[in-house]
Amino acid sequence: MSPTNNRLEHDLLGDKAVPADAYYGIQTQRALENFAISGVNLQLFPTFIRALAEVKLAAALANHELGSLSDEKTEAIGRACREIRDGALHEHFVVDLIQGGAGTSTNMNANEVIANRALELMGYKKGEYQYCHPNNDVNQSQSTNDVYPTALKIALIKMKEPLLEELQLLIDSMRNKAREFEHVIKIGRTQLQDAVPISLGQSFEAYAVTLEEEIDRLNNNADLFLEINMGGTAIGTGINTSPQYARLVEKHLREVTGLPVVKSRNLIEATQDTGAFIMFSSAVKRLAIKLSKICNDLRLLSSGPRAGFNEINLPPRQPGSSIMPGKVNPVIPEVVNQIAFQVMGNDLTVNLAVEAGQLELNAFEPIMAASLFESIKLLRNGMNTLRLRCIDGITANEEQCRKYVHQSISIITLLQPVLGYATCSELSQEALAKGESVYDLVLEKGLLEKTELDRLLAPENMIGPQL
Numbered sequence: 001m002s003p004t005n006n007r008l009e010h011d012l013l014g015d016k017a018v019p020a021d022a023y024y025g026i027q028t029q030r031a032l033e034n035f036a037i038s039g040v041n042l043q044l045f046p047t048f049i050r051a052l053a054e055v056k057l058a059a060a061l062a063n064h065e066l067g068s069l070s071d072e073k074t075e076a077i078g079r080a081c082r083e084i085r086d087g088a089l090h091e092h093f094v095v096d097l098i099q100g101g102a103g104t105s106t107n108m109n110a111n112e113v114i115a116n117r118a119l120e121l122m123g124y125k126k127g128e129y130q131y132c133h134p135n136n137d138v139n140q141s142q143s144t145n146d147v148y149p150t151a152l153k154i155a156l157i158k159m160k161e162p163l164l165e166e167l168q169l170l171i172d173s174m175r176n177k178a179r180e181f182e183h184v185i186k187i188g189r190t191q192l193q194d195a196v197p198i199s200l201g202q203s204f205e206a207y208a209v210t211l212e213e214e215i216d217r218l219n220n221n222a223d224l225f226l227e228i229n230m231g232g233t234a235i236g237t238g239i240n241t242s243p244q245y246a247r248l249v250e251k252h253l254r255e256v257t258g259l260p261v262v263k264s265r266n267l268i269e270a271t272q273d274t275g276a277f278i279m280f281s282s283a284v285k286r287l288a289i290k291l292s293k294i295c296n297d298l299r300l301l302s303s304g305p306r307a308g309f310n311e312i313n314l315p316p317r318q319p320g321s322s323i324m325p326g327k328v329n330p331v332i333p334e335v336v337n338q339i340a341f342q343v344m345g346n347d348l349t350v351n352l353a354v355e356a357g358q359l360e361l362n363a364f365e366p367i368m369a370a371s372l373f374e375s376i377k378l379l380r381n382g383m384n385t386l387r388l389r390c391i392d393g394i395t396a397n398e399e400q401c402r403k404y405v406h407q408s409i410s411i412i413t414l415l416q417p418v419l420g421y422a423t424c425s426e427l428s429q430e431a432l433a434k435g436e437s438v439y440d441l442v443l444e445k446g447l448l449e450k451t452e453l454d455r456l457l458a459p460e461n462m463i464g465p466q467l
Contacts, residue, residue: 007127023092023126025112025134031105035096038370042093042106045373049093050085051154052110054256055147055230056138057081062248063140073137076118089113097370102363103148111138141241143233145271145361152369153225154257156280159376160222164215166383167287173391174208185463186311186401187408194410199463200396207294214287221283228261229270235360236268274354274362277372284375285347291382292340295333298390302330311401315393332390339382346371412438414456419447
């Protein structure tokens with residue numbers, strides 16, 4: 001880097017060159033050098049950047065109301081924060097999500113970008129921090145230890161919304177298939193053995209309902225993020241703040257974000273407790289597990305086409321083998337299964353990170369953020385792909401479904417209320433031994449008249465209460 005392309009900044013460790021056109025400063029530059037870890041940096045998550053800007057804006061407004069931040073600085077910092085909230089300067093949020101320091105590099109990245117943009121707005125050059133300082137002014141009355149978790153919580157609440165939108169679209173797609181397949185009777189299975197009949201529509205309605213449950217779980221667990229520790233600063237004692245600051249920053253954060261955030265009743269506890277991340281991560285994991293189970297079912301039901309269940313057809317998306325001509329694999333369910341595995345691993349990471357907190361702070365919130373952000377992104381993309389590339393195009397092999405029902409020994413269950421459990425058990429064993437159908441065996445033994453047997457085994461009687 002030539003001298004003409006950089007500016008020199010100073011911190012407690014000494015001097016360092018920073019790119020002249022960068023809005024970030026020396027501490028961000030050090031983080032770039034120290035934390036070349038995942039290649040996944042802040043600018044890939046604009047919702048988090050906007051949340052950081054909203055927290056900084058609320059803090060500036062609170063400090064101004066208290067008289068500790070001048071009109072000029074408040075105006076410039078506020079405008080810079082609003083610009084970032086609207087999408088500007090995100091390319092200057094460059095630090096890796098995974099970092100040491102409990103998120104200090106992320107907080108300082110935000111402080112420096114906001115300070116340097118504020119300096120520009122005030123008519124000064126980047127780096128002239130005597131006029132607007134990243135720590136003294138932008139970070140006034142704050143610590144990474146209240147800024148980072150608060151911004152992270154706000155970001156996760158807002159990231160939840162597009163996740164739920166995608167989930168609802170998938171639920172709607174399942175419901176469409178439930179209506180389309182309501183007349184298709186198939187054999188149900190428990191423990192991979194023949195059970196009693198069910199309609200294919202009932203199966204898809206069950207998928208819709210089980211996914212619908214996750215909307216409430218995600219909403220309820222995300223509500224835990226509304227409790228914030230702003231005003232606690234370093235360890236929750238509120239050092240370096242006015243006694244009125246915590247109440248004021250809560251008020252301004254409500255206005256800035258539109259969220260009903262509330263100050264924790266004990267800021268010391270709130271600064272060290274990260275239990276809300278466990279709860280939300282568990283809800284994300286639960287959704288992933290349910291999606292994976294559904295995809296397992298889809299792979300089984302579409303298996304074959306000659307030596308499997310072959311009850312449904314998944315839309316073919318690509319050739320399935322480099323050596324076996326004509327083979328088509330269930331690639332869309334498979335990729336969603338793999339997403340679920342990753343999400344489950346991320347949930348374990350969150351749990352380990354929460355457990356690893358010590359004394360007055362948990363230093364491992366950055367890996368919680370990275371894990372949750374990845375899980376949400378994967379699930380959004382996965383549900384979109386599952387809906388558009390698989391569910392919407394599923395068709396039923398009605399004749400195959402009907403054949404399995406008629407051949408199944410398990411339909412003897414429908415006759416149990418009339419013939420009794422013992423007789424039905426004997427009939428099922430005999431049908432298996434002789435290779436005959438239950439239907440033919442009952443008629444052959446004269447146990448029921450054909451009209452009565454047909455009534456009992458009518459498709460509409462197979463899939464609901466009849467007694």
